[in-house]
Amino acid sequence: MLDNYKESATHRTLHINQTIENIYSTGTVVGQNGEVHKLHSAIDREEGEFLSKIIRNDPKIIKTLEVGCAYGLSSLHICLGIQERVGASHTLIDPFQYIHWDGVGIRNLDEAGIDFFDLIQVKSEFALPRLLEEKEGQFDLVFIDGWHTFDHTLIDAFYASRLLRVGGYLVVDDVSFPAVKRVIDFLKNYPCYEEYDSLDGEVSKSWKKMIARGLMSPINQKTWSQILLPSLYRRIFDDRVTRIVALQKTQEDTRNWKWHNDAF
Ligand SMILES: C[S@@+](CC[C@H](N)C(=O)[O-])C[C@H]1O[C@@H](n2cnc3c(N)ncnc32)[C@H](O)[C@@H]1O
Known part of the structure; x- marks a missing residue:
């Protein structure tokens, strides 16, 4: 029984890797009715490896959540990391998966043989508070790559911080955007977070x-x-700029109502 499980997981690893490789090498993706689209807005190979490495290095990462699926590249990398783990589950929030992205992300996950995900087709500002009612402190990793305004990112991060268990990771993409960077600079002051890793690039x-x-x-x-x-x-x-950051929640968030940090 366990042997069968391991065999199907190994088989799936190959499938997911092939799907990822195929997308990056052709620079194209295929929609729900077979239409071919040019790849854009996705994390690149290096950022994908950044996500996969965090997951590889911590076997306790099993339940993951993502805001912003688009063509599904980040979803594939996250699922690749957790798929061999018992109880693996990936929750995706994207209101526009079928409206703007032609269902490509979900098609890619299906094609790669991933069957442990759940798509919530609702804007994150509505979906996250609902999720928090049931799943406070239950996620091991949250990846934020949705709408990149300051306020949207802050709202996503606010809920993500409460959805994460202690020891979990908050990973945020596109930190080179000034609005996103502001949110990250603010979060870095929270006593409950420590910077775990980041990836830089040239500007x-x-x-x-x-x-x-x-x-x-x-x-x-x-x-x-x-x-x-x-x-x-x-x-x-x-000349260098941070592209993607991972913070680790090292303790409960116990800031009191008048918490602030003069250094910010
Ligand atoms: C940069 S793309 C995500 C790319 C994806 N993470 C990847 O690496 O392939 C941004 C995504 O955020 C989604 N999005 C936009 N507004 C949103 C909102 N209010 N809530 C959740 N997702 C949103 C878009 O539909 C899009 O899929």
Whole structure:
């Protein structure tokens, strides 16, 4: 019985890897009625490996939740990581899976032989509070990659923090977006979170940036770091930017009603 289970899990690993490889190498995906679409808006191979590695390194990650499925690349990577684990389940929240994404994400999961997921076709701002009523502290990993405004991301993160058990991970994509980064910078101050890992990438050097640096060159960079607001300094001098971040919930969130952090 256990041998059969292991065999089907191994078989599925191959299937999922093949599905992922096929999508990245062709740069295309197929919709529910066979229409071919160009791949876009998805996490790339490196970000996928970042997610998979977190899961590989912690065998206690079994129940996962994701906001924003689109063509299903992050879902495939998450499911690849948990699928051999007994009790594995993946919950996806995406109101537009069939309206905007032609059901591609779900088709990919089906094609890869994944049968332990549950799609909630409701906006996260409605779905997450409902989920919290039943599943407070029950998820091992939450991945946020939905609507990238500051307020949407903050709301997703607020509920995710309560849906996670202590020891669980909050992973947020597109941290290079200033609005998303603000949320992450805020969350990093919570006593219940510690940064677990992150993935950096190069930012393109725009002509505006290069002109600004040219004009500022008579004074050395260290002096500018003391004169300028940190956000402006980063915009002009930083050539690397964080793309995806994982925070670990290391304790219960026990902030009182007047908690704030002067450092923020
Ligand atoms: C960047 S894409 C996600 C990409 C996906 N994680 C991947 O790596 O393949 C953003 C997704 O957020 C979804 N979305 C937009 N608004 C949303 C909302 N209010 N609640 C939940 N999902 C939302 C979109 O339908 C889209 O699928």
